[in-house]
Every structure is written in C-alpha cells, then in structure tokens.
Amino acid sequence: MTNQTEKTAFNNSDAITEQSVIIAGGGHVGLSFALLLAAQGIASSIVERKKYPKLSPKEDAKRTHYLDSRNTALSRRTVQIYQEIDLWDQLQSHACRIDSVQVSEQGSFGYAQLNKEEENVESFGQVMENAWLGRKLLLAVQQSPLIDLIDGANVTAVEQSATSVTLTYDTDTEKQQSLTADLLVACDGRDSTVRNLLDIGTKDYDYGQTAIVGVVQTDKPHEHVAIERFSPAGPLAVLPLTDADGDGNDPVQAGYRRSVVWVCKSGEEKQYLEDDALFMATLQKAFGQRAGTFIEAGRRGAYPLTRVLAERQVDGRIVIMGNAAHTLHPVAGQGFNLCMRDAHVLAKMLGNQVLRGEDIGDPQMLKAYERARQKDQKRVIRFCDAVVHGFTHPNPAVKLARNVALIAFDKLPNVKPLVANYAMGLKS
Template identity: 55%
Template sequence: MQQDIIIVGGGMVGLSLALMLAKAKIGVKLLEAIKYPNYDDANLAPYHSSFDARNSALSRRSVQIYQELGLWDALQEHATPILQVDITEQGSFGKARLRAEQEKVESFGQVIENAWLGRVLLTQVRQQPLIDLIDGVQVTALTQNEDFASIEAIRGEETLTLNAKLVIAADGRDSFCRKALGIGASVHDYDQVAIVTTVQTSKPHGHVGFERFSHLGPLALLPLPGEYRRSVVWPVKKGTEDEWLGEENDQHFLDALQETYGDRAGKFQKTGKRFCFPLSQVLAEKQAIGRVVLMGNAAHTIHPVAGQGFNLCMRDAYVLLRYLTEQQAKNADLGDAEMLLEYEKSRLKDQQRVIKFCDSVVRGFSNQNPFLKIIRNTGLLAFETIPGIKPLVANYAMGLKA
C-alpha cells in the first residue's frame, strides 16, 4: 500500500499533526499501537495510554494552532485560562509574578485535561476522510531507500506492508522507529517521578498558576475548570512514590501540599487518585534521516517543570507542516532528505533553548545549598524588578518568540 505520509504514533502530537496535514489537503495514514476507546456521553473522557490523568498547560501559541484547526470551541469546554503565574521557593524570600493584564495578553495559555484533549482530537481524526486511522497495530520493521520508506506491521492475524514518501515517527520516548533507524539518544534520568492528580481547595483558584520549589521537588499547581479544582504535578524522588499513592495516603498527601503551599490556596480539602510517571530527559542524536523525521517525545522528552514539552512539540509540528505544504505546492517530494534536514536545522535553536532552560531549572532548584538558595532567590527578585525581563520571558513561555 502506497501513501504519501505515514505517522507512527497516535498520541496527542500524532493526532494533532495528522489534523494539520489534513487541513492542508495532505493525506496521511496514522498508525497507533493501542486500541483507541469508544466514547459515549456516560464516559466523557476515559483514560488511554496517550490521554491519561495528566493535564497540559497549552501555551498561547498552541491555543492559536488549535484555533486555526477549528477545534478550540470544543477543547475550551474542559480548559481554563492562566491569568497569573506565581513562582516561589519554600522557606525563602524570593518571589516572581507574571500577570496577563500587565503583559497585555488575554491569558498566558490554557490548562486542559489530556483525556478531553485526546477525545476531541480522536473524534475529529475519525471524521476526517484524508486520514486513514489504523489502531491496534504493532510496527515490526522500518526501512528506507531512495524512493520510499517501508513499514512492516502486524494487526491481529494480519501482516501489513506500507510504503510512503515520508514517515513521521511520533511513537514516544522509547521510539521503536528511532531504534530501528539506528539513531542514538542521550538519556538523563532525573531520579524523579511525577505525582499527578487533581485537588479541591477552599479558596477559588482565580486562574492563577503556582510554581513552588521545595525540598521534595518542584510543585506545580494549575487552575482547572470549576473554581476550586486544581491540577497538581509534583516531581518527587524516585522510590518515594508509594508514600504518596493509594487512598490510605490521601490525608498524608493533602497535609504535605498544605505544608508546602501554606494558605495561598486555602485548605486542601480533597484529592483525586494519584498517578506517577518516571521523569527523564531523552534527546535523539538526529531528528531527520533519509525519508524519516522524528517528532514529539521520540525527538525530545524533557522535564515537565515549566510545562513546555508538549508546546515545543506543537511548534515542531507546525513548522514541519509549513515545509511540507511548500513541497506540495511545488509538486515536490514530501520525503526529500535535504528538505527534512532544513526543517531539523530550523528547529534547533528553539528546542535547545527550551531543553536547556528546563534542565537548568530542575538542576538549579534541586540543590539545597544555602548559598545557591540565596542566588536563586536574588534572581527571582531581579526578575520581579528589572524592566524588560518579564515581557521577554512571558513571550517565550507563550511560544510567541520561538
């Protein structure tokens, strides 16, 4: 079977890119290893391996992309804007604050439940005639020559051989495609797991997002739909996760949140089920080789400390779309190796800046040396007082200066 483009991996990045391509009148075959759920109104957004209990802080740029796709009205039903960001360190004097009103923007971005984002994306993909969706399929081989890339896969008792001008590998941190092509990756284990859940507080969130650095790990508290619901992402030391998981530890978890945040959010009253995810940085040594380009976590998996990972992937996808539409307009080869290398080169500056920033924050705030704490908090005060810094940081965080 011949196809212009095959996307391997139907997570949020793969689905989003497929919809971008379809809007540009480019047909695509989308392969996903896991069977997708069937949605109904009684179970609005069941968890799936790609759309789990986590929430994503969509940057302003990512929101704009979904608006261009005509999806934002549906997505906004389970999203809430971030109008203010407060950054502090437990037991220290430094504090930084960003306000959307001061930066003259409607919001810095929107927090959305991944399960709902996945439902909306998948529903649209299933309705799009230019997208041939095959789920429950396991890719077993990826090869390429001058004319096309070839994928072998199995689906139940069926064996598939698929050829395409271009293969986009968006198959996750442990990408099979990346390994099949012999592309190495640098891996740094942060020795952390992210504890993820939703909590209810006595004070309304007021559309404020908190980043609170503590001795346990960098704690993010983000507003969710409903005045008193907040998303929690708390990276803690690997091996301590059992202390925070399970219903029997609900009160212990709430008490730890209370101690870390104080009364800024009022009383932490209820917690949902907690989930944990290992945290590591995985960076592919190459992102384009021949007729294959890596996308999403297959290209770069980063720490969630600043909520930039998915937004970086969305910018990658949007730029790749531009290169592909230019090729299509010229009736040129969509899998041209030189074009894909140009795409990779065009994205390196933005990628390296975000990767370095996130890694530096994690490493810098993990060190409890008193002298370093003074330097960190002096930096937060400088951020708060020196003119010109806030707009620059805000624009980068919103993805507007990529």
C-alpha cells in the first residue's frame, strides 16, 4: 500500500527536510513515531510485514462484537503527545477516562486509592480499544504527505555506511527491494528482525505467567474507576471502557463494559479461554464485588509474559524502539506509554538536528538519545518487576509488609502525588 494521491498535511512544521527515516514495523508505535516525525517536518517510510486493511476516512470503525476487543491504557503523558500532533480530537470519541484507581490484594486488608480531584488532574489517563487506535493512526499516516507506507514486506537485510543505512525487503510480487535513508528505527516487535540481523542480544526473563486479555460486562457501572487487584497467581486489572455505541465525550454513559487483564500461571490459560462461566467465576472470586457481578465475557486472547530487553538500543545509524527495545510485564499498563515517551523524545531530538542543519543519523546524537532515556526506562522496568514479584511472594511476612505499605501509601502526605505523576508519565 502506498500513500493516497490526495493527502492532507498532518504536521505542525512548514519546513520539509530532504533527510529521511526508515521505520521497520508499522504497529501502534511505528505509526505514532512516523506522525511525530511528520510534525517535525521529517519524511519517513514505514516497512510493515503485515498487510494493512483498506480504510476510508468516511467509514466509522465498527465493533465486531460488543465484548470483543483488546484495549490499551494511555497515560496522561501519552494523551498529551497525541494532542501535540493534533490527533487526540480524532481518538477521544472511543476513549474512556480514568478518574480513580483502586489498588488492593485478594484476601488482605491493604487498600489504596488515587482520585483525580485529590491530584488536581483532568484524569489519570484513557482506555481505548486497540482497533480504534490503530485505525486512526493508520488513517492519519495515509493522509500525510511525508509518510510512505510499504506493507506486506519482509525485511531480509540491513546494511549501513558512515553516511546512510539501507534496508532490503521482499514482497509477494517483488524480491530484493531496497530503501536507503539517513536513519533506521526498528519498531518491529519483541522478536525484532532488525535487532536479530544486527546481532543485538537480549536479556530475557520468563515470568511463568500468561495474560488473559478481553472485555467483560458487569451489572455495576464502572464510574471511570480502574481496579488493580493482586492475587496469588499475579496482578489483575479491570479498566473502564466506553459504551458499545457511546462517545467518550458524553458525560452520561451507562458504563458497564470493562477491559480485563487476568494473569494466570502458564499452562492454565486454556480453561479460562474456553469456559466463560469458569472465567467469570474466577474473576468474581478475585475481585469480590468491587466491580459488581460479572455477567458476560467476550472472546479472549492469551499472551505469555516475558521481559525482553535489548542489550543496546543504538547501533550506528539504527535505533531499536518499542517492544523491540523493551517488552515489559503489563502490570500498571506502562509498556506502550514508555514506548511513546521514547518516540517523542527521539522525534524532538531529530527535529532539533534538522533546525541546526545537522545529520539526523549522527551516531553520537543517537547515543545521546539512548543515554537520555535510560533513567525513565530503568525506573519503569524496576517498578514493574517489583510489583510483580512483591505481590506474588507467598511469605506471610512479605504479604504483611506490602499490605502495610499500601495503607501507608494511602495515608501518608506527599507520596500519592509523586507516584501519580510517575504513573501518568509526567515525570521521567
């Protein structure tokens, strides 16, 4: 698929540079990064393995089933990033804000809650269907004069010189096609082809857990409350969603749809995928009546949980980004939001290079980007692992300590704002 003949400029800059970027991987991170580059006046080509669907701006996204979808929790900082490139107005109709976050442990006394009024914020973030987010990102990319889309393309080789980088790919109709640019950014997922071609190793950790992801309906409205619950099997989450045909801008919604992330031991997932009654009964036991009664469950997907960290994120004129750089446990919904902060920082740095008339593929500048992102990345990785291991440790003394810590977090002054800002991605 290539760009449509008529395109609408989707950038905030009047200056278009001849310098260009190849983006390997056109998922949510790759598409978002291309739009961030366009906002800086930088042209890019996206090379994606899968075939993109044919979309029309005049057709609204239709849900295939009321309860059939995967969802993403967008932090407040991610929402701000989409606002910067004038995309949020197109996204927010299917976004459901999070006004409050409740944290507790199954069978224990510990409890904490964050409220937007106490933290003086509009919301802690937004929950959105993956299909809707992907559709709107793809439409925006298709309409941008600075972005070229090449789908159905399998990357076969990567070569770089002192002044450029070349990516070679095959399609169903043509073999050994090549693109050359100043910079290559690999956003091609956890099992990144580009990363493997560069012989960049990874540090992997298997949590021994599988996430069951889907949408459920409860008899109690969510009232824009996100519930984080910890069980012996692992962390769980129930997040608010817009109504099936509702509008995220509508203040009056029934709000009975919820996104669920249920973590079980690997090997146990089949029963939760195939048996709706068992799945809902298990959720009910874990959450009690905090979310009301679970009355219906949609189709679910199972995703083995592993942490995959690239040993380096820059190799000459090549940057490893997104899940190719760091695939994290989904606890607290930090993974995609961390990727978006990476993408935003790099796009800004490349924009500054353009303004100075300097090379956007300068390896020293790219190394500076890698160093600049280390603090935020390490903090999020440590936080995710601490929560996963801390709340699944069976030792009674550890269990008591973490529940006391939850109570302390809920009561001590000045602690909540710090944690809330980190969770919203506002401090990195």
